[in-house]
Amino acid sequence: MQHKTSGNTAAARDMIDIRNLTDAQFLSLGLPSLVYVRRDSQLGQEVFAIYAANGELMGTTEDSDMVRSAIDEHALVATLLH
Secondary structure (H helix, E strand, O other), rough: OOOOOOHHHHHOOOOOOHHHHOHHHHHHHHOOEEEEEEEEEEEEEEEEEEEEEOOEEEEEEHHHHHHHHOOOOOOEEEEOOO
């Protein structure tokens, strides 16, 4: 009897066991599409800052509509942090 291999063998090999994440794997979760937005202050000016899932600053703007546009334009997924 022959076993068929699925086309997903490379994907299965690259899967991460979330119960045993390394620090690097944890930091890469959600990259590159998961972001969060928070209000910040730069040079005394209130801005909206967009951060990657690993905490890296991706960009800032003073306009909340620009934040939404950037997220939509780049097919990002924004999440709320509490």
